Amino acid sequence: MSLLMASEIAVQLIRNHADFVAEHPEFPWEAMRGMKNRIAHGYFDIDPQKVWSTAKDDVPDLVDKLHALRHWRAQGE
Template identity: 30%
Template sequence: MSKAKSSHPHLVKMVQHMVRISSYLSETSQDEFFAKRLNYDAIMKQTDLLGEIVSQLVHDDPDNITKKFNEIPWAEVRAIRNRSSHNYFSIDPNIIWKYVTEELPDIEAGIRNILAKRYRTTQVEDYS
């Protein structure tokens, strides 16, 4: 894999995944999240993709974003992905619900803040 010229694309992808998670959450209640596997699976897929982007960013970070903006819990985002993708431990849906409803909005705000400060952009279109 060649080195990225900017960390910007990684950050945009992160926001895109978080926007999808928010969208899916807006279409489900906590009870439905636990009862309907489709809702859980859709949110977990986006969580996994988010964690993968963070892993790529940590390894290929030409702008040193992960060091300069250490208020973002980069390791936590990666850890959630690693646990679900590699099935190290069974993941408690209650932990995932709390993570996506309580922690991810702050992480998204932090990433958007980095985009605004560092790259002077706030536009993030949904990916296809």
């Protein structure tokens, strides 16, 4: 459910804040949108291994990027 929520946030940012999305290409916007569509609409096509891989490998990187974005002024800018 957390992956679905995070993916929905990405979809809303893509839809409503294209300028923000364009300014932050370090985030995998389209992959997050794809994950949302797969989870929300591909009920029987969900690959548990892909979901696990995303949670285990991709989410920590995403959290690091979000942390850096949140604290960008602390980096001397």
